[in-house]
Amino acid sequence: MGRPLRTEQFSSEEVGIVHCVQRCVRRAFLAGVDAETGKDFSKRKEWIRRRMEALASVFGCDVLTYAIMSNHLHIILRNRPDVVEQWSDEEVAIRWLRIFPGKRLDEHLGEPTDHDVQTLVANEERLAEVRVRLRDISWFMRALCEPVARLANKEDQCTGRFWEGRFKAQRITDEAGLLACSMYVDLNPIRAAMAESPEQARHTSAYDRIQSQRGKEIASAARELKAVPQEKAAEEIKTIPAKDLKKIRAARLRGTREKIPRDAWLAPLTMNPKDTSEKAQIHKKGLRASDKGFLCLKLEEYLDLLRWTARQGPFGKTERSKVPPRLAEAVAKLGIDLTMWCDLVWNFKRYFGRSSCAGSPDSMSAYADSHSRQWSRGQASVAECFSS
Secondary structure (H helix, E strand, O other), rough: OOOOOOOHHOOOOOOOEEEEEEEEEOOOOOEEOOOOOEEOHHHHHHHHHHHHOOOOOOOOOEEEEEEEEOEEEEEEEEEEEEHHOOHHHHHHHHHHHHHHHOOEEEEEEEEOEHHHHHHHHHHHHHHHHHHOOOOHHHHHHHHHHHHHHHHHHHHHOOOHHHHHOOOEEEEOOOHHHHHHHEEEEHHHHHHOOOOHHHHHHEEHHHHHHHHHHHOEEEEEOOOOOOEEHHHHHHHHHHHHHHHHHHHHHHHHHHOOOEEOOOOOOOOOOOOOOOOOOOOOOOOOOOOOEEOOEEEEEOHHHHHHHHHHHHHHOOOOOOOOOOOOOHHHHHHHHEEHHHHHHHHHHHHHHHHOOOOOOOOHHHHHHHHHHHOOOOOOOOHHHHHHHEOO
């Protein structure tokens, strides 16, 4: 069975959750410590995180979970066409021009002016195309990876590929698959022996959420959704030396720089059980697309389950303790066999690594039916992890 088309896995026209994996070329440690040369490129992990944070403030995509490793990254995204449809034409234009203005100052994007915004708004066909792209996961990943590659090549004084190729996409078909995949992503540094606990696993969504619980804040990387007046831009060009002007505009482009909770740009973890409607729940502070959660778990419950799963060790461990009773209900109600929970998470790649989707056997079968396929790869093997 060949790899499915992107259009078969997710569509910009409907809300969907996708697990994306992007690897460095030749799987080299281009965002960590290179064992061959001894060079440390770990600072690039923060480049990637801040770029994700900036894009979360502009695109109609919620960042649910992420982990940035030394030679690859994981990110679970939920596109929100329902949110994008409620943006005004001017808002769509300024969001797009903040990421793709069509002009550049060194390695920094130029600032859009109010004239640029109105020009785009006046072009109805182009604006409709831009509105679709702002809710497209493929365009989110493109906007994430290309600038990082360019900056890394500039630092290394080289040309060529930084990323291996197009990202791998895996559709998440239900909450059971989403919980297991989220845990798998958050536990990646522990699985790779880079950390011993979620509290030490930097550049993961779990680390951000834990730090936020402790009151930690960061300088926001969110894009300011305002256009520069054409007159002001022209005056700056006339009066400010080119070298200083680049610094001024680059500083503005880096974001608002206000202090925010470390996880404020991530989608809230907990879904509101009282809200059964299909409301978009648009975020009003300009840090992310929406305020809609994605799991029927409280954050404390998720982190407790994550810590307990981390203590059980990677997939090589044969003897594991039982899931604590206070956490067992959350796992069992999703149909997951409690004795197989750790195996499902630690061996997530074995069960779903070659599959175009991840979830319970029933939801994977339904996904295959909806795409005129007889079955989804992995649905038979993963059945042992679910109660009959």
